Amino acid sequence: MSVTAAKGFRAAGVAAGIKDSGGPDLALVVNDGPRRAAAGVFTANRVKAAPVLWSQQVLRGGRVSSVVLNSGGANACTGPLGFQDTHATAEEAASALGHGAAEVAVCSTGLIGTRLPMDKLLPGVGAAAERLSEYGGEKAALAIKTTDTVHKTSVARGEGGWTVGGMAKGAGMLAPSLATMLVVLTTDADVDAAGLDAALREASRTTFDRIDSDGCLSTNDTVLLLASGSSEVAPEQGEFTEAVRTVCDDLAQQLIHDAEGASKDIRIEVVNAADEGDAVEVGRSIARNNLLKCAVHGEDPNWGRVLSAIGTTGAAFEPDRLNVAVNGVWVCQNGSVGEDRDKVDMRFREVRITADLAEGSASAVIWTNDLTADYVHENSAYSS
Amino acid sequence: MSVTAAKGFRAAGVAAGIKDSGGPDLALVVNDGPRRAAAGVFTANRVKAAPVLWSQQVLRGGRVSSVVLNSGGANACTGPLGFQDTHATAEEAASALGHGAAEVAVCSTGLIGTRLPMDKLLPGVGAAAERLSEYGGEKAALAIKTTDTVHKTSVARGEGGWTVGGMAKGAGMLAPSLATMLVVLTTDADVDAAGLDAALREASRTTFDRIDSDGCLSTNDTVLLLASGSSEVAPEQGEFTEAVRTVCDDLAQQLIHDAEGASKDIRIEVVNAADEGDAVEVGRSIARNNLLKCAVHGEDPNWGRVLSAIGTTGAAFEPDRLNVAVNGVWVCQNGSVGEDRDKVDMRFREVRITADLAEGSASAVIWTNDLTADYVHENSAYSS
Structure with missing residues (x-):
């Protein structure tokens, strides 16, 4: 399910060795099209991680062909070298997948203020590219966990044969713990970037934006919505927004239920x-x-x-x-x-x-x- | 020391039976003049306790002859009946001390949303009036404690024979725990209400206003500064403000050192x-x-x-x-x-x-x- 519930997407999750634990720590999500429209919302924190600065630039084009996500390090407050690391990650994915680096969004989560181990991360991107599968959504969701005790996925089906699916990680909200919220949503509905952007902003406003586990606004929060268009169905905007909202609401609830240390x-x-x-x-x-x-x-x-x-x-x-x-x-x-x-x-x-x-x-x-x-x-x- | 370090003040602290523990829970501070000038700063919370609403009115006159303080109940969110309770407290003190109720400030601290046991509190006011002493400052400071582990007092001496003293209670700041900060400062310097107000606002701004134990703004915070003028010395305003600031800073530090559960x-x-x-x-x-x-x-x-x-x-x-x-x-x-x-x-x-x-x-x-x-x-x- 997860990000591969919608047609036109493949995903993978691997253990690249970024986490000391040896657990899965790198996910790759690929949009095989025919459409590769995308929208994103990002943390309001003025101290933004390198992958947030990079992905904001990518999203300005309204087109994303793949997303690389890593746990085990936030790549925040790492200076110009940290930004170069994100750029190199996008280049590595672009090279493995045969599209431009400017179409690769990057998300990172973990401790602020330490460089990522690029000697492990870059080979991990290649390994994930080799394992891409239309059934890889669960593995991708597992690879982005940090303090999460469970992985979080959700799916909504639209009338006429289209789907919105997604995965999330985080122990809080759009202003969560530094454990950081990352969300990737995918759809095979035929929606352009402007339609995705409008739906995502409206859906986030009343879901992720209204959970507040500990009042601490992350440097890395990212929510992406990618459309492949492979269902060849173009839903009415209100109906599409509602499906996106349903998935966001479900994921937001899963985040709250799994918040750090919470009993209520x-x-x-x-x-x-x-x-x-x-x-x-x-x-x-x-x-x-x-x-x-x-x-x-x-x-x-x-x-x-x-x-x-x-x-x-x-x-x-x-x-x-x-x-x-x-x-x-x-x-x-x-x-x-x-x-x-x-x-x-x-x-x-x-x-x-x-x-x-x-x-x-x-x-x-x-x-x-x-x-x-x-x-x-x-x-x-x-x-x- | 405390509120009786300055000449022209008497104080008392008694166990009126407001607290279930049977410990001291009612304090009385009396200004014997010749001057009875006063200034106050109060919580910025828009939900204000009855004693705050009452004392704000009293302070508008710039004259306070006595202050009644109780622990064991905040008298906040108690409606018109709670305000009547505060009024009755002021009348009781006025009657015992022989001045007008409009010159009696009242402060309460404890749980929000329960009425005070007036059948115990009013006799306590009479008992405190009988025990008033120019050495009663410590007992008054003890009677206003709630979750405080120690009582807090401070004194500063001015050039030429005048003094600023004070007592405080609270497990936080001017925006503290609902355990609520109460402070009474006294001076025998000959300063009018306008001079007291200017000194108190400047001193609070950089002391009580800059401690923030848990971000929670109380309904009851009150800081009062009373002048008796009995030293017959009228200090220069800057010098007086600095003495008030010194006492406020000392008390603010004592509040932070005793904050609920803190280890740092x-x-x-x-x-x-x-x-x-x-x-x-x-x-x-x-x-x-x-x-x-x-x-x-x-x-x-x-x-x-x-x-x-x-x-x-x-x-x-x-x-x-x-x-x-x-x-x-x-x-x-x-x-x-x-x-x-x-x-x-x-x-x-x-x-x-x-x-x-x-x-x-x-x-x-x-x-x-x-x-x-x-x-x-x-x-x-x-x-x-």
Whole structure:
């Protein structure tokens, strides 16, 4: 499934020796066309890794013939030599596959601030090219894992015989852990670069952009959408966008479920906001409140911490009209004590927090995780 | 010492029964004049506790004759009845002390969203009034502790026989843990309300405002500065401000040293910024990066996490000109690998991170703590 669920794509995943563990660490995805249209969204961090700077240039052409992805090193903050490494990676793939280096996107993930072992990575590109297969999607998804405990793939089928598939890695969100989110989506629908770009931006906006595991924006986040056109079906744009959104949503949920050290997935729904911007701002502020995340870990419906997070935003609201529910129990009503907090059952992994701003009719959902001792351990015990 | 180091002040601390533990939980500070000038700064959180709303009104008059402080309950998000409770507290103190309720500031700290036990609190105000003493400063400082492991006091002496003293409680900053920061400063210098206000704002700006233990802005933060004028010395404004700043800085450091669960105090100095605003924005972004705080806990000089935090800001900088030192070792130079990270010794409690933006000549220092399993435990194991 994964990136080879759609027709016109081949993929491979190999162990190039980049990771000390000897596990799979290099993936290759090839678009065999006939169309080779592509779109991408990248991290908003102003400190961008070399592969992000490179791939942004490639995507400007709207055409991608192959993607090289490696785990075991982010190639971020590595200076001009790091950029040369990315360039050499693209050249190696281009040479092995017989197309131009300017059509090769590159993604890297792992520790910031160390050069990649190019003596291992370049032979790995050649080895992956030899193993390319229309059944290689799972192996590719396995090769991009870092702190992920499972690999993540998803597929949606469109009416009339077209498909959107994809793979993801990461222990967080579009602003995740430095473990970094990478996503490659493929489709055999016949969509040009502009259509892909519009669909990807709309789909990301309400999926990857609304998960926020730990508030830390990566230097390497990349989401690519490649179209082969091999189904020879050109879906209506809205229908296509919805299929892309479905796959993005599924992958985003898989990222949250596998976030570093998490024991709870927290769904924060902000309702009755003046506009969507307010709803997202409030949701994100709640999602980034360490004290609330600790309280949820302790299964404590501590709505005071929700109100104190709302209070730090510039959103339209009156403090004495705010309402907060935890798992459906309105523990805060009109900015004060509401239903009995002992009615709240927080034993299950999913916790739903609803914040009612009582101002308008806009809403948004943000997903986050609890803050746990395991998160601290995973991010303090070794460099990642 | 504490709030009774300056002449013209009496204080007391008693166990009123607000805390289940039976420990001291109510403090009273009285200004015996001749001057009773006052200034205050309050939380920027838009969800403000009842005592904050009350005390903001009191401070508008520039005159405070007494301050009632309680631990064991924040009286935040308690609606109109909670505000009535604060009002009744001020009336009780006014009646016991023989001045107007409009001259009584009130501060509360503890759990958000529960009413205070007024049947215990009001008699406690009377009991404290009976125990007022010019040596009562330490007892008052003890009575305002919540998760604090030690009480915090400080004193500075001015030329010519005047004094600034103070007490603080809190496990964080002006935007701290919901354990909430409360500070009362007193002086016998002869300064009017406008002079107090100017000195307090300037002193807070570079002390309490630049500590950020966990990024969570309280509903109850209050810093009060009261002048009795009983030294009959009117210091020059700059000299007075510096004495206030010295006491604020000392108390701010004591708050950081006692932050919940912390094992490291992290001094983040941003240098060569285009202006002070940029320096503060970058410092705060680094201070709020959970991944960096975990890395410091693990004694890992993970400068990539510093760069990724800088990259989320709007400050002026070029990624390839950034330099970062940890404990004096420039592990990142020109946005890339610098000196050997193995040279960094992080065994001691204080960790110094220097971020050089290479843009201008402005600088700022922000203090924060590491993120630890103990912090998670302290904030998940029970409501606070």
